[in-house]
Amino acid sequence: AQTVTQSQPEMSVQEAETVTLSCTYDTSESDYYLFWYKQPPSRQMILVIRQEAYKQQNATENRFSVNFQKAAKSFSLKISDSQLGDAAMYFCAYSKLGKSTFGDGTTLTVKP
Amino acid sequence: DVKVTQSSRYLVKRTGEKVFLECVQDMDHENMFWYRQDPGLGLRLIYFSYDVKMKEKGDIPEGYSVSREKKERFSLILESASTNQTSMYLCASSLSTPGQRVGELFFGEGSRLTVL
Numbered sequence: 356a357q358t359v360t361q362s363q364p365e366m367s368v369q370e371a372e373t374v375t376l377s378c379t380y381d382t383s384e385s386d387y388y389l390f391w392y393k394q395p396p397s398r399q400m401i402l403v404i405r406q407e408a409y410k411q412q413n414a415t416e417n418r419f420s421v422n423f424q425k426a427a428k429s430f431s432l433k434i435s436d437s438q439l440g441d442a443a444m445y446f447c448a449y450s451k452l453g454k455s456t457f458g459d460g461t462t463l464t465v466k467p
Numbered sequence: 468d469v470k471v472t473q474s475s476r477y478l479v480k481r482t483g484e485k486v487f488l489e490c491v492q493d494m495d496h497e498n499m500f501w502y503r504q505d506p507g508l509g510l511r512l513i514y515f516s517y518d519v520k521m522k523e524k525g526d527i528p529e530g531y532s533v534s535r536e537k538k539e540r541f542s543l544i545l546e547s548a549s550t551n552q553t554s555m556y557l558c559a560s561s562l563s564t565p566g567q568r569v570g571e572l573f574f575g576e577g578s579r580l581t582v583l
Contacts (some may be wrong), residue, residue, distance in 0.1 A: 364507070388570040400557065400574040446509065450570040453498050453517065453563050459509040 357382045359449050361458035368437045369466050375422075376432040376461050378447030384408075388450040389423065389430045394460075395443040403445070406430065439465050470494070473558050473575035480582050486545040488578050490558030497563040499541035500572070501525075501533065504555040513556075516541055517563065548582045555579050 359380045368374035380389070391403040406414045406423050414421050418438075422431045434441055442465045447458040474489035492499065498517055502510040512525030514533040522533050530552060534542045541560075545552055556579075559572040 359509075361509075390571065392572070392574075399576050400572075402571055405571060448572075453561060453570060454512070454515065455500075455570070455572055456512075457502075457510040459507060 357384075357449050357451070357456045359447055359456050359458040361447055361461050363461045364459070365462045365464070367464040367466060368434070368441075370437055370439060372437055373433060373435045374437055374463065376434075376445055376447075376463070378430045378432070378458055380428050380430065380447070380449045380456075382428065382449065382451070384451055386451075389421075390448040390450060390455070391419070391421070391430075391432045392446045392448060392457075393441075393443045394446065395440075400446070404432065434463075437465050439467060441465050471558055471560055471573050471575040473556075473578045475578050476576060478578060478580045480548050480580065482549060482582060484548050484582075486548050486580065488543040488545075488556055488558075488580070490541045490543070490575055491539050492541075492560040492573070493539065494560070494573070495538065496560035496573070497538075498561045499535065500559045500561075501531075501541065501543045502557040502559065503527065504557055504577070510557065513543065545580075548580075550582050553580060553582045 387408045389406045393403045394400040404416045418435045420433045444460045444462050446460045448455045471492045500515040501513040516522045516535045532544045558575040
């Protein structure tokens with residue numbers, strides 16, 4: 356079974372600084388998707404960024420980017436110019452054939 | 468925008484009661500999922516469905532059942548609620564058609580269930 360590991364239960368960052376959230380996963384598959392989701396306090400979980408495993412280029416979405424290392428099975432999320440609204444729990448997820456496996460989450464605190 | 472609506476944000480039930488959690492999505496998604504979210508355990512898949520009247524067990528199906536009579540609606544049923552089922556329950560849907568958003572999950576706001 357696939358597993359997803361987020362080794363940082365909590366992280367904090369100063370407003371306007373950069374932070375990187377770590378994620379590793381285990382799979383024997385070669386074609387799959389990886390996602391980062393954000394869950395603000397008491398609010399709906401939403402997609403931050405996605406990566407197709409067959410693409411070598413790292414995905415970016417405005418201030419959010421990933422470092423996808425397929426051989427190392429690593430998928431970290433970098434948040435640049437952190438904003439107060441980035442404070443949330445972040446989940447890394449592995450998806451294959453429509454079924455997703457999630458990590459335990461990282462709670463990100465943004466300090467003003 | 469895709470909307471996934473869960474019928475109840477907060478529920479309080481007693482041990483042994485039958486509990487229904489309803490979920491409706493409005494974007495004609497084929498796939499629907501029920502997850503349970505507990506602190507330190509992430510999201511764990513209870514059941515999922517790839518089509519009407521189809522259901523598959525996830526990682527923690529014990530004590531739960533599901534129903535999908537219509538494409539847009541996916542219900543989670545706790546036949547006899549127990550205190551260890553106190554949790555946040557998240558419904559999600561996704562497309563299965565290959566394309567830009569395949570695999571992406573769209574979540575409801577969650578249903579926080581307390582079993583006394």
